[in-house]
Structure formats: structure tokens, C-alpha cells
Amino acid sequence: MEAHEEKPIIYTMENKPIVTCAGDQGLFTSLYNSLALQLPKEPMEWRRSYGRAPKMIHLEANFVQFKEELLPKDGNKALLTFPFLHIFWTDCCDTEVYKASVKEDMLRWQNTLRAHASVDWLIVVVESDAKKKNKTNILPRTSIVDKIRNDFCNKQSDRCVVLSDPLKESSRSQESWSSFLTKLRTLLLMSFTKNLGRFEDDMRTLREKRTEPGWSFCDYFMVQEELAFVFEMLQQFEDALVQYDELDALFTQYVLNFGAGDGANWLGSFCSPVRSWNGLLLRRPIDMEKRELIQRGEASLLDLRSYLFSRQCTLLIFLQRPWEVTLRALELLHNCVQELRLLEVSVVQGALDCWVFLSCLEVLHRIEGCCDRSQLEANCSHTVGLWTYATEKLKSLGYLCGLVVETGPTSEDLNRTVDLLAGLGTERPETANSLQSPYKKLKEALSSVEAFEKHYLELSHAAMEMYRAIGRMRSARLVGKSLAEFYMMKGDPERAEEFLEESLRLYVAEGWSLQVTHTRKQMAECQKLLRQTEDYLQTSALLASDVNLTTEERTHFCQEILSFASQPPGPSDQIVALSMAAFAQLRQLQFSPPGAVVHVGAALQLELRVRSLMPVAVHVGQLAATLHFSLEQGGARGRAGSAQRRVDGQGDGVVLFPHGSPLSGVGAGASLPPALELYEVQDRSPSDSSLNSTGVVCKNVHLLLRRHDSAASLDTPTAGALPAAIAVDDGAQMLRAHDVTLQPGDNSILFTAPTGEPGSYTLRQLCGCVGRVQFVQSHIYPVVQYEVYSQEPKLTIEPLSDNLLAGIPQKVKFTIATGHYSIKKGDALQLSNTDSMPILHSRHCSATILSSTAEHLGDSALSIQSSEKVTSISLPPTPPYHTLEFQLEVLCHIPAVPLKLDSERLTNGEVRHRHKSRSYADSDMICIDQKVSIDCPWSIYSTLISLTFYVPFKAKHSLLSAGRRKYIQMCLQNVSDTNFYLADLVLIERQPVTSVELLSLNAKTQQLVFSQQTVFCLWEMRWAKDLPPCLQCAFSASFAPISTSDPRSAFKTYCYEFQLDRVSTIYSVKAEISPASGDKHCRTGTLCGLEVSITRQAESSENEGEEEESTDLEGLKTTKLMYEVMDNSSNWAVCGKSSGVVSMPVAASATHRVQMEVMPLFAGHLPFPNIKVFKYLPHSAVQAIQPDTDSCLENDNLSLLDKGLDDQGDTASIRSRGSVHSVGSGEQQREPQRGLPMPRLEPFSPGQVFNWTQGRQVLVLPATDDHVMEVNIT
């Protein structure tokens, strides 16, 4: 039997619900062990009120002997000591005994219970066979139980249970045990539910009274904590935690309300000044000291919070949630600080720091105590906050107690330390033996400067390590920076530097300007102490240009640089090179002249606009830009380069440098890649400047592809010695400006660029010297360059208009680019004269001199002398790299003969001119290339210049016949864009031996011919005897441009020569259409007769004889002709045979008639169908005659026709539209030699056949209408 007679000692884990035992104590003691063992074995479901989720719980109990004192008195709300169940044990089996004593005991027991209104009881009757055997007068065992039930369990028969043979190992005993245990558990739970429910109701009632005066939070706290204890006792830690959280929230709300002006009276006790700050105590499950303080209403705010948290912590650790402890701890610590501030509790300065420091470490110790190392490392993110907080607090304590300054604490500091230590009280017994307790640490840290440093560094490094481990680099850097501050305070800049540098790098990389400024200031201080002159000056420069600082600060840093710069350099001192970026910014650079391409020796000025970032005016001894000179030039390359520059939009000669203040530039530059800068590049072939390749080039690849971590290296002043690139480059070529004073803001500096040698000059480095200090910009971007070229003198001749016209005077422009040659007095151009292109020089001719920038400098007269062979133009004196322009008139004679292709002639030995006739692609103009040879004064060689002239006219001739009469028609087309007067149209026969007379039928007057117009003119041929087989004619016309003032004198002649062959008429063809018999007129749809008669006009001449294949047939000379009637306009249908071959005797007036039938298809005056006559050449003549495509074609047709005749007899109808088939009559015309090479057809020359039917018409009436058209109108 367990004795719990005294007040129960509350130790969480040992608390169990109390069950009292009455009756036979001996019996219970024998059963106690198995009971205590079996009870928690099986869980029971606990259904709970207020909709809380049911839970399975393992019940345990504390069995105590029943005593009346255990029963709670009225108003006692204690739950922990509350007996939840009362059990009466008996093993009585004898009625007598029962009646004698047991019943009485039970009655007394029951009465006592009833007096205390306790209804949770149970009677256990234990039966054992052994006992029964001993007794003789044994009643059936049921009877006793029945009796008891009868006596006590009025309606509650389940309140009495039987336990049979509990100490035996039998199935019966097992069964009875289990039913007993179930009963016991059920009853216990019922009791819990009932009693806890009642308790909770009471508690709620109490809480509702909180607005009433006199309500005390501490009292309520005790009540609700009681509930928490019970839950904890029942292992319901979650529920227990809820109770504490509710208390926490309630208290917090009160504090907030107090802050809002709604103060509760009871809060007054918590507002008492804080006297003890010994931190949290988490090593005990329940801090009884604090609990008692609360119970007595004497707890301070820190006491209450500490106690509350220690309980929460305990429960959370039971719940295996240590990380929540750390989270809540941080929250609690912050909260407490806030609450104390809110409640205006007076706290000794530093006391809270102590409390927080101790608490942080205590929590960390507690967590370390319940987790293993790997777990701790994995959860750094949860603990690191506490570490940092502790570090911060220790640091502020250190500052407070004078432990940080180099001189050590003053007496005042020491007093303060003593006060703080006093508030810690004595160390708690739990930690007294541990060497590393928070209490000891704090005490030690506050005891001496060295100990403080040791502890502070330890904490800082621990925090930093943890931050680093979990990747919180920014936090780590912040701790590092605070460490740096500490080192600075301690006068240890060496160690501070590293941390500052790390932080600064981070801030610069991420572009946080305020941090950068702040850290940089600390850095400057550090560097100054370390005597790192160069770095310090660089940092100073950056700070002097930092807009985040006040003007005074900036001026201070600027003065630092200036005063250093003005010191006379020591013998070993070198010049200090600093980055220009901090000092000044390039804004723009303007070239004058804007093209940035000048000739050797020309003046080129560069205006550099610089924005000084210094707060005061700075006198710069020398501002110099080194130039990189490269020879890559040459005419074509140089030009391409400048063209490319123009593409960049720098045509105005202005190079803009990227904007942005240095700081924002750094931030953006490090985080954002710079924009791509693309340029178009064209590579032209040097010979004819045709495009070889074109492409796009990214000019800032070096920026884009640069490694990222080194991006800010230039801007961090801590990078030790500046990169090698900053080393001042002493190039031979330099732009220099001396004694420049840079005012804050924009400044304009003028440089004169050296242009001594041809080549390209690139600005590489900019360097400003201020005393011993040099500000160097290692590269200038975008690339700035200019080109200096040297040019050979050059002469070009260009037409003034688009095309030069031959035959009329044309102006050409002479342009002389002098290049490096200067034209002296007496220098002259020598033009070799040619017959085909004389140079017309007027009296006043003047030349214009232009400067290299196309500036008009003046005019001067030219004197031109012509000798027989040479025209000499004496040039006015012109300086180098100028342009001389003048105009001359030239005339190109039109060659009289339409020249054969590529005929060349050489006039005199040296001048070769070539006329090339070719068809001008667009205008169909004939052009003449005229070469001019010129001797220039600057060269021993002659310059050949080609000019192309276009012939303005195009002439065509044609032969027209009327019977035997012949006419020649000329067609003259003006193919130029100029309008002309035309006069004196003459056609002559060039062979005067022939007796042909040409009679003009044209107007004699002058006429106008506009551009693209055509003039026709006609001559009749008259002859006395025979016509010659061939006529040589020459046509000439005078023309003058309309614009000329004096057309008479300006008239030039255009000549055209041609030859006419086979002029005379050999055959005449007549045709007659006769209407069908009986009709007066032809009618549509009726067949009409067509009679074709071919008459030979002339005897065979020698000429014709050659061409005409004549055969002798029975002594008669005949030729074969083929005729063909066809109607292309579909007016006629030729019925029957439409073509045939006839043999014509070679004799004058020999006539052949052919009859045919045609049918008009339309009514009206219809033109006659076409009648064509061809020479019909038998196959034997094939060799004699040049094959001709046209005739071959005809040949094929004919052979087809012949075959058709063979098969069908007639295919002529194929050609006609009419469907009438008639049997042809020309079968005798069939070719005698079949299967041999085909005969051929050859057309006559235009004048040889005269067709009388040309232009004749015949009237055709419509067919009589015997069709009735019905028209219905509805």
C-alpha cells in the first residue's frame, strides 16, 4: 500500500489520478501490484465534452488508503489532489461476517462519500476458492454479491464487481480481471469527464468575472494551471499546453489593453520595478519558487513570463517539438522587452540585456540537452536567432560596462557592472556544478575585458558559422560587420578590415547604396589606421563622390585626397594611381569636324565633357588621354571604317558615354548584365567596293562575358594595389590638357588631336594628375577613335546630267581631289584631243575650290588653250586636301554608219578610242564609250577616263510598194529624254551610177520631235531603166535641242545608212470574190467563188535567177510557187483546198488562176481573205539554200499536208471553220518524190510580191431570214 498521507509532492511525471481504497487493506495490498501493472496496459477511448476530439488514453492511478480528509471540502478547487474514484475492497463470503462487520463498514464508507457528494465509487468483491473451502457454512457466492447489490447498489448494479481468484493463473481469473479492469477504467473516465467538466465550467465562470474589480489573474492562473496539471497527469500534453497558451494569450491581451489605456488593477503587481534578472530556468519541470510567487501575487512580469515559458517548454519537449521552443523563446524574449517597455516598468539599464542573454543561453542549453549533435546541426536555422540575439545583448552589455573600449572600464562602468551582477542573484543549484552555465558565462564575461572579448568572439563566430552553414550570407555579413565594429573599438583595424571588406563587397554587389556608404566610411577609418594610403585615398575618392553623404563629409574626404596630393613627394614615394570612376565621369566627347576622319596635318579637336563628382573644384595639373595608334588604314579600309561609324549614330561626331551615378551603376552593373551593343559591319572588297560580307558585331563582349565575381573588383577600393590595367601607360601619342580646374558637375575640356601620321587613333586611357595623385580610367568605352588619312590626288570626270547625249554639246564636271599634292601655279591638265570628241571651251570658265569639309573657298578663272593635239587646262593654285571643280563642254560626234559590233579604230598612235555599240538595257539607246587621256601634273602617267555617250535617235527604214511603184519610208525615233527640232530630212542614193531618183514627199519645214516620239517620212523611187538589185541609201537629218537659244547654228546632223535588196516586184496577186450564181451579193452562209490570179510582172533577172529555183519543163522555164489562202480574222471559211503549189513560167505577164470556194461568216463589208505566196523549193535545193527556221517549219506543215492528202484526199477543211467537206481538186499537186527530203518554202522579200487585194472589201449580205423567233411575254 502506498502512503500518500502528507500533502502530495507534485512532480509532473509522478502525478497520477488518485483512487482511494477502503475496506480490506490486506486484500488490496495483495492485489496492488498486478492492478497497478495491468491498469495502463490497454488504452481507453475518452469521449469529451465541447466537441473535443475523443482520445485514446492509457490510464494510471495512484491508489491511496481512503481517508475522509482526502475528500475535497466545499470550494476547494484543487484537482491534483482530487480522488476520482473510491473503491471498497472485500473478500467476504460469509453472510454472518458480512452482516456483522462488512456491511457496517460499507455503510459508513458510503455515508462519508455521500456527505461529500461523491458518486464515483465501486465495490469489489474478491472471491477465492481457497477461502470457500475453508469455510463450511458457505453460501453460494452470488448471494453475498446480491446482498451487497441489494443493499448499496440501488439501480446501479454495475457499481459492484466480482474479481474471482485474482492470484491464480486461470482463464476464469483472467476473464474476471479484464472485466474488472474495463469497469475500473470506464468508471475512472466517467469520473474524469464529470469532474473535469465541472471544473472547467467553474473555471470559465471565474474567467468571465475578469472584468469585475478584485479579480486576480494570479488566482485564475492557479485554477487553469490545475487543469493543465491534470491533463499533463493524463499525459495529454497537447491539452495541457493549450491551457498555458490560453493563459499566455490572456495575459498578453491584458498587457496590450494596458498599453491602450485600459489598465486592470491586478496588473499593478506586475509593474513593479524589475529587481531580479536571472533568466529563464528550464531545467526543472515546475519552478515551484516562481509558482509560489505567482500564487502569492508577488510575481513580477519577468517571473510570470519565465514560469509560463518554462512550463510551455517542458510540455513542448514532451511533445518532441524542441524547435518550437526556440521559436517561442525568441518571441517571448522580444515580447517581454516590449511588454516591459509598454508597462513602463523601471528596469536597471542593462538588466534586460542580462536577462535576455541568460535566457537565450538557457534555452539553447535546454535544447542541446534533449537533442543530439546531428539534429542540432540540421536545425541551425532555429537556433541561430537565439545565438545572434545573445551575441547582440552581450555586445550591448559590453558597451554599457565599458568592456569594449581600449582603455577598459571606468569606475562608473564598474559600478554599473556590480549592479547588474547583483540582479543576477546567486546561481541556481541546478547549474551550480556545471562549468558552462549561462550564469557563469555572463559573470565571467562581465568580469574583465579579456573574458568579455573571449565570450563575445566565441558567440559571434558561432552565430556567423551557423548563418554561413544555412546560407544566410547577409546575416552572416551583418554579424561580421558588427564584429568589425568591435575590433575597431578595440583598436584592432587589421582584423576589422577583413570583415568590412566582405560586407562591403556584398553590399556593392547587391547595390545597397546606404550600406555601401556606411561600410565604406568605416572602411576608410580602418584603412587610415592601417596607413594603407592608396586604398584609403581610393575609398576617400569614392566617399567624396558619394551623394548619400552630406557635403561636409564629402568635402572632408575630398580634402583628404587633395592634401595628400599637395604634399611634396618623398624620394621613395610613387605616384598614387586611383580609379577615375570615383573622381569624374565621362559624359560625352565631340569631334570637330564631326566625321572624325581627317587628312594628315588637319586640325581635329575633341571636346570632352566630364562630370566631376567631387564636392569642390579640383585643379588638375594635366589631363591626358593616351592614344593607341595603328596603321591599319588604306583607302578602302579607312572609308569602310568611317561608314561604319556613321551607322552607330555618331555621324554628328558625338560619342555619348553611358550615364548613371557610380553607385547605381555599380549596383545595376553587378546585378544586371549590360545591354548588348551591336554594330553593323560591312566588309567591302578593296578593288571595286562591292560587298563581300556583312554582319553584326557585339562590341561589349568583354563586359558581357566577364566573370561575375570579379565584376566589382574595380570599384572596391580594398582590392589592394589597383589592377595592372590602371598602371599609367606612357604612350607616345597623347591628348593633353594642362591646368584644368574641374568644377563640381559638368566641365568641358578641349583637346587638340595629333594628326601627324596617317592611321587610326584610339583613345585608350584617361589620366588626370592632381599633384601626386593620378586618376586613371583604364579604358574608355564605347571605343573612341579617329582616323587620319593620306590621299593620292585624284581626278574624276562625271557627266552633269544622267546620260551624256552624243551629237550635242554636253557638260562634264571635272573634280580634282588634291590629296597630299598642292597644285602650284602653272600646273595644267593636258587632254589629248580626239576627232570624235572635241572639247568645246568657252571664254569664261571658272573653277571652284572647296576645302576638305566641302566648304566653299572661292572661284578662280581657268585658262584653256587648245593646240591641235592637246587641250591644256591650267589650274589655279590649290592647297592639299582640297577639291577643285570645274565644268567643260564636250561634243561626241555620232558615227555616221550604224557600226558593226565592237569595231575599233585608232586615230592617232597614242589615243585609242573605241566605240562600242550595244543596246542600252533600259532605253534601247545606242551608246558610245569615249575614252579621254589626261596628263595630270602630279603623275607621269596618263589618266584614262571613259565617258559614255548615248545616241539620241534611232532610225528604221522600210520599203513600200504599190504595184510596180516603190516607196521608202523612214522612221526616226527620239529615244532620249530631250526634245529636238528636226530639219533637213534628206535621203540620198549613194551609188550615183544607178538611175534611181528619190522623190521626197515630206514637209520641208522644221519640225519638233519630243522625247520618245517618232517621225515618219517617205520618198518615192523613180527609175528609168531596170531597178538595181541592191540600193545603198543614206538618210540624214539635222537636229538641235529645243532648249538651245540659237537653233540654226546648233543643228547637228544625224546620219543613217542602209541597203535595200530585191526591190522590184515579181508577182502581183489579184483576187475576185463572186457571189453564188443568181445572187447579186454575197450572203453569209452561202458559198462564194474566189478566183486568185497570180501574175508575173517581170522577166527573170540574174539576181532572181539565183534565188528562184527554176526548172525547165518542156522548154519552158518555170518556177514553183505555193499560195495559201487563209483568214486570220475568222471572217471567211475557206472551203476545200486552201493552198496549193503552182508552176509559173518565168515570163512577164504569165498568169495562173486558181478557183476556190469561200463562205462569208458575217455580214457587212468584209476584207478579203489573205493570200500568201511563197517560193516553193524542192528538196534538191536544200543544200543550196541556207536553212531557215521559218521555212523548215513551213516545210513540216507541208509534208503533213501531203500525207493528209494521201490518206484522206483533202485536209484543207481542217483550216476552215466551215464544216463543209468538199473533195479537193488539187490532187495533181502532190509531191512526186515522196519519202525523200522535204521541199521547203521561202518567203519573198517585202517588195517582191504585190497584193492587189490588200485593203479591198466585199459586201456580204445577211442570209435571208427564214427563222421565226417566238417571243413570249408573260
Place this chain on the structure above:
Amino acid sequence: MAVCIAVIAKENYPLYIRSVPTQNELKFHYTVHTSLDVVEEKISAVGKAMADQRELYLGLLYPTEDYKVYGYVTNSKVKFVIVVDSSNASLRDNEIRSMFRKLHNSFTDVMCNPFYNPGDTIRSKAFDGMVSTMMVQTS
């Protein structure tokens, strides 16, 4: 009401940062900058699981003795940070959320401005005005 409101670019440089009182500006800059650690941690923690339905609001980033720092990340990884005075306990989570929503809306307006160059510091008056309404009024 907030004591500091900051908009931080995807690349972690400040696009906009404003705080009251101004004399403590530097401290706020440090606080906001350090809070990015937690923002990144939170983004990467959530990012793996469900980047799509990720809540933009990150909640309390970390408390300090004097301030509470809240975070919010837009889908384009622009971060908003609001720092609230710890003593101002009346601010509920919902109010912080609505502040972030307002901030986000206003930020969207800024981004929609065709004259605004993404990545530049925000100089919009409308945005500034809206931020002012959310800041502690210093009288």
C-alpha cells in the same frame, strides 16, 4: 502601420525603400537587406514543392526586439518587405496581407507605365503616395 516599406528587385537591389523616421534609415536598410536571407530561404523551401500555387505572402520573416519584418514575393521574384514596429501589436496578419496586396497592385501599376524602365528605381508619385498611406504618420 509600417515603419519601413521596401521593394527589392529580383537581383536583390532595392527598387524602392522608404522608412520613417528617416534618421534611422540606415538601420532599416540593414534590416531589410538581412531579411532577404529569410525570403530566399522561404522561396527555395516552397519553390520545390509547388511553385505554381505558391502563396505570395511569406509571413513574418523574422522578429527583432523592436520590429517585425514581413515578406511577400511576386511571381517575378520582386520582393516586398514591410517592417512594422513590434509595439504595434494591434496589426493582425490580415492587415499585413492587405497592405501587401495594395502594394502589389500599386507596383503593378508602376510596371504598366510605358515610361518606366523595369529595373529602375521607382520614382512614381502615385506609388509613393500609396506607400505613404501605409506608413506610420509622423506628426
